[in-house]
Amino acid sequence: MQVSLSWLSTHLDLSSYTVPQLSDLLTFAGVEVEGIEERGVATDKVVVAQIQSFEQHPNADKLSVCQVDDGSGTLRQIVCGAKNFKAGDKVPLALPGAVLPGGFAIKEGKLRGVDSLGMLCSGTELGIGEDTGGLLIMAADSPVGTPFNKLNPADVLFDLEITPNRSDLLSHLGLARELAALTGLPLKGERHHANASTSTKVKAAAEEQIVIKAAEACPLYTARLIKGVKVGPSPEWLRRRLESIGLRPINSIVDITNYVMMEMGQSLHCVDLDTLKGGIVVRLASEGEKFLALDGLSYALQTDDLVIADSERPVAIAGVMGGGETGVTETTVNVLLESAYFAPSGIRRTSRRLGLSSDSSYRFERGIDPQQVQGGSELATKLILEIAGGTAEDVVQVAGAAPALVGEVTLDENRARKLLGTPDMTGDEIRAILNKLGLTQKSASEHESQWMIPSYRLDLLRAVDLMEEIARVIGLDRVPSRQVAVAAPVDAADRAYDFAMNLRQTLASRGFFEAQTLRLIADAQLADSLGGGQGVAVKNPLSEDHTTLRPSIVPGLIATAALNIRQGLHRLRFFELGRVFLTLPKGGSREEERLAVLLSGPVSPTSWHGREPQAADVHELVGQIQNLTRTPLEVRPVKENSANYLLTSELRAGNRILGWIAQLHPARAREIDARHPVYVAELLLSALRQGSTGPTKFEELPRFPGMTRDVAMEVPADLAHAKVAAFFATQKHPLFVGAEVFDVFADPSGTKIAKDRKSIAWTLTYRSADKTLETAEVDAAHTAILTALEKTLPATVRR
Amino acid sequence: MLSELDSLKITALAALDAAQDESALEAVRVNFLGKKGSVTALSQGMKDVPVEQKKEVGAKLNEVRTAITEGIDTKKLALQAAQDGKAVEGIDITLPGRPGAGVGALHPLTQIRDLAIRTLRRMGFALAEGPEIETEWHCFDALNTPADHPARNEKDTFYLPDGRLLRTHTSSVQVRTMEAAKALPIRIIAPGAAYRRDEIDATHLSVFNQLEGLYVNQDVSLGDLKGTLEYFFREIFGAGTAVRFRPHFFPFTEPSFEIDVKLEAKGKEARWIEIAGCGMVDPAVFAEINKARGDTLFDPETTTGFAFGLGLDRLAMIMHGITDIRHLIENDVRFLQQFAA
Incomplete structure (x- = not known):
């Protein structure tokens, strides 16, 4: 609301307050001052002058040399650039020494060689906002020599934000009433214009x-x-x-x-x-x-x-x-x-x-x-x-009839002291504050007082409303600061936060940038989702770019990738942790925290060490995810549910689904001008966290050395690694500890190995808890496992 | 034999002297001390030496062998030392290091949120959370916001077809927490997203991030609110930071305040910057929660509390001098990498 100081001043004399003081007064009464504009001039050195005559400036086409009557008895020569006047007009004249709004100081001087002893002014130059394209032509009866501000009083405009509870302040009288209460200044008029x-x-x-x-x-x-x-x-x-x-x-x-x-x-x-x-x-x-x-x-x-x-x-x-x-x-x-x-x-x-x-x-x-x-x-x-x-x-x-909207309120002064944290505040002080705000005390006992609320204070209905008034008037400077710490038991939200924060730090230290994308996405982005859920559509979206609460974080990361590709970046490493929203089949919705990762381009940044590093493949992302989960990860290909993806697979640990992984379809990748294949993953934070609860239990270190045996075998080209791994994982031989793949070889040309075959090689480890193994014992165990291998899998072991 | 040994020693030491690398040195060792070496050959001749000379010749033989062995060892150390000196020849250590996997970064919002959370945890606040899709009751009614309040309309708030809405503030977590509380005190903070139907521009996002705080107990006072938030903002902005509380209005707190901190912008005079809203929980909120719970855990006669909320996006902008809020959602790597730890 715009409030004029000059208008306010018709109700109370605020001349003892500077504008900044008034601004503070209002601010700490709960009325936010959003702007202050000073209009007109306070100085007496701008006066009414009459133009007696003028002529063309000898050295400048656009200037006139005017002889003006400033009321002093002698004519004053002023050079002026305006054209909208005639002899006899009365105009504002700024005398040397005047300072105009904006800090513009007027001095005697020469303009193009002609003396000018002041300046004739336009409305805007005097901060009264009336620009008529030249000098401000004043009323013909304006007395020459009179200070301009006598005729056009200077004013200050406050732009105030009145909070919704204080409708009584939405007028000049209302504000004057409030200022009178706060300053103790008397109101000039009658409160209701009766x-x-x-x-x-x-x-x-x-x-x-x-x-x-x-x-x-x-x-x-x-x-x-x-x-x-x-x-x-x-x-x-x-x-x-x-x-x-x-x-x-x-x-x-x-x-x-x-x-x-x-x-x-x-x-x-x-x-x-x-x-x-x-x-x-x-x-x-x-x-x-x-x-x-x-x-x-x-x-x-x-x-x-x-x-x-x-x-x-x-x-x-x-x-x-x-x-x-x-x-x-x-x-x-x-x-x-x-x-x-x-x-x-x-x-x-x-x-x-x-x-x-x-x-x-x-x-x-x-x-x-x-x-x-x-x-x-x-x-x-x-x-x-x-x-x-x-x-x-x-x-x-x-x-x-006028409704009675306010009535009597009883204030327990002890409770007021407790709530405000001001035990030393006296009853007299409390009552003086309420009195000056226009409340009338009806009665009082030792710690209680009853108050009649003035009809304009619609916000004062309860004791706590009066406590607020007291707090507002005394201000928080009067309230001593107190700090209590309470032992806070760690609960689920704290654990979830710490877990998520650890993941973030891990990924950032591995070269990933954390993104935060808007949870409201466009319909067109939904096909970029991973995980197959359906988002939650908003009834009144603001634009078609933000219609739906995301069912997946990945669409946001793909938009992030696109933006950075436009900036010329092709090595992309992003992750985001945040909430997704899923519509439930039976109605309603579920919110869940997820982690999404996007990876594309060279495995390390290019540098002076020779050639550009190779572009990441899907195994790079699987490895990154594996390193986050700690428990062994099973990657299980599933049916694609979006044309935007290839290789979509579930990530599992035992019976838990941890999330999904996929390669962005090359056609979709071309749409965002990706130079390298783009891989994405989305993980369920709660499932990830399940694998990491409780303290780690220490396992004794082996006391005897283990022995390894390598095996190379030929298998059908389409035999999944997972099948072989599953075989080794189920071997129960007492000396067998585990196996790891160390080579996969296929030859699409069919020269070194048939096209439909591939060669894989594994290292098997054997160990006994009780003794150092003899070669013969290991050989026997190894032979037993290879025999089982050939029986179980379509594999030919190279011996 | 003795003279033969003397001349052999001279020859061997000269050969050692001439050896320029370890393989030449090894050749010297083989030539003199190897199975077929000259010293070995002479020592085999010992059996033919007359008994009275055996002692003298034997001593000489040992002397020569020792001299050559020691000579080889000494020379070997000298050659290694010369080689070690050349180990770093030609290396320009001023070249940039290998990038490894490169450096990533946490989003500045994450960093500021974590700073805020760590600070408040030190004061015994535990984390709490709630759904972002909320009921009108949790977002408005329970927070003393009447049905015809200006915020409750489809112009300002996102609604779902089923009547629920996207929470307009994290204050709904206050309600969720009080609804589920088993006992007092409640001392929680809730970081989270909130939604308002604002066009996105340099200073507005339709989805933004807030941090809510709530402390409810017997006899919580305005002094607790002031002390807690002064501590918080001085931890965030520095020990000497001026903090002021301006009376304001929120439906769910009374009295209510806005908090300003006095900060210097680069090259400008310090000025007050609005940073948070806070207040004492309005008894009407406790009454509404009691009604929903069907008990009087939040006895309005004895229970008081304070609540506060601040915009994390705004805090990040102020802290880092970010001039356009859209940087926070665009995730341009040129922006993000400026915040690498």
Whole structure:
């Protein structure tokens, strides 16, 4: 909200505060100052001057040499670049020594060889924001020599963020009231403008004049008839007030209602009485009822929208926007002035549904003071009579009654001290704070006090609300800091975090970059998913790039790869840990933490050591994953569930599925301009973690040396390594410890070995726990295993 | 024989002297001391030496053999020393090292989150978590946010067709934790993603990262809140960092504050930067939780607590001087590698 210091100053004298002090005062009262703009000039050295004569500058086409009367009795010569003036015009003159907004200091000097003893100014140069393409031409009756700021007072505009609980601060009077409470300065005027009284009688409205058919949404409605007005432009002071806070003057009646709203927070509405047919009905709209608003658009209403209607049609959406056919115009003669209290929730609902937000709806939906409804009407009436003339009916017609939104609150002062952590705060101090905020003490016992809440403080309903007020006023500087540490038992979330953090550090130290991609991905990315789950679609996505909660992290990593490839990077090493979202077949969803890895390009960065290192193959990624899992990994090829992949395989440890691994289909890899094959994996963190719980148990080191025997064999080319490994894993010979593959050889040309065959070689290890083995014992064991091997597998051992 | 031995010794020592490498030295050894070597041949002649000369000739033979053996050893050490001196010849040690698998990096968000978590763990906060797809009750109702609150609409919040939503803050984890708690105290932090229906630009993401904190016990005061968060931000930004608390409004805390820290940007005057929101848990939140639990673990008469929340993306940006938040989700390696540890 824009707030004018000069306007505020009509309510209290803030001259003893600097702008930064005021800004701090507001900030620590909970009103955030988002901007400060200083307008006009504070210096007296800018004065009204009259141009007596001017002539072309001898050395510059675009400059004029002016003789001006600055009120001193002698003419002053000024060189000026503007063209929009004539002799006799009155303009602002900055005298030498003046400092203009922005720190521009005026000095005597020469311009192209001609003396210039000051500067004639434009509106923008004086920080009043009116740029008319030249000098600011002032009113003809402006007295020459008068300081400019006497005629155009300097002002400071604060851009304030008022929190939703403090609707009472959405006006200059409200803010002045708050500042008065905080500073102890006296308020100048009456709090509710009750002295603006123009009427004598308040009278319940007759049914044919006002009917409220929706008392819950509109508990109080008042109308005042003012006849014989002459609508025209507002006077200078009113226009200036509105313009200073960014409102556009329209006509005197509309301007007055806006002024009253910004002055005291009461939103009013004026209609042209002669356009009304019958009395006012405050009612809910009928389904689909059309409303032609003053913005020229037609709105379709619903049955929970509150309207102000005459006997035929709505003339306003209550508290939100007036009608296009009934508004006050230059030709309006008779006015109905509405001032009412509308319940916040209905206004909020309607305003949001129709996408219509106005200064008025903003105030109603946050809640206004019901006690100010009549004061607002009175102030507006007084101003209309002053400015637009006419006669006000002596009677204010009132339907309904002001709801009591606040009442009494009891404060346990000991609890306040405990909550605030200020044991030394005295009862007197607490009560003084609440008093100055306008609360009235009803009664008090030793540690308890009862308080009447002022009608405008809609946020003070409970004891804790009063404690907040005390905290706000004393500030946290008064509260001593305290630190307690409590022993925190390690639980599942802590273990999961530590596990994930270890994985991250391991991968980073192996040359992988951690990515963090958005969890909302595009439909088009779903085919890049690994793991086969279905994501969770959002009902109201913001764009087609972010429609679905990802069922897999890999799509994000592929987008990351694509971005880096565009930057010319072809060695790609990425991982991401994070959450995925899976739609469950029976409805609902599941969230799960995963790790995804992407790998492409040379196994090590290129350097000066000769040739480019070879590009990583799928075994590189399997190895990386194997090194993370610690338990032996089984890679089991599965059916592809996306055309974007080849080689899709499950990674398993025993019965647990750890995740999936695949190669990005070359066609898809070409789409992202990948130069090397792209491999991806996605792992389930919970499954990975299962293999690593509890402390490691130490195993005795072997006391006797083991012996090894190598075996080479020929097998069908399509016999999976896993089959051979499974054979060795199940051998129970007491001396056999284990086996490892050390060579795989195939020859696609069929020269060295038949095309449909391959040669593999394994090293087998034998050991006894009790003694050093004799060669003969090992040979016997080895022969037994090879015999079993040839029986079990289609293998021919080379002997 | 004696003179033969003397001249053999001279010949051998001269040959040793002439040997330039280890293989030449070995040849010398073979020539003189080998099975067919000259010294060996002479020693075989010992049997023909007259008895009275045997002692003298034997001594001479030993002397010659020892001289040659020692000569070989000495020469060998000298040759090795000369060779060792050449071991690093031609090496340019200023060349870059072999890259190995290269250097990776943790994402700056991970690093800042970990710093925050480690700091708060030292104060006895345990981690907690909750779902990102939430019910309206956990995200809003339980947090004293009325049904017609401005945030609760499809313009600002992502919804699912089944009525659930993507949590707009990690504060829903407060509710999850209190719902499931067996006893007091509760002292948790919850890092996690949150969602708001914001267009992505230099300062906004639709998915962002927060860190939530909650401490509930008997007699938790505003002083605890202040002490904890002052400690936290001074650990993060440095011991002398000025921290201030500005009164603010959040539906689920009362009183509520925003926290600013005073930081210097490069070449600029230090200024207050908004960094977190916090406050004392509103009794209405306890009441709602009790209602859901069906007990009074959170007795509003005796139980108090504080909560805080901060944006990790923003913290990372402030900490590292990152000017565009989109860097945090694009994962350009040129960006990431700047944060290699």
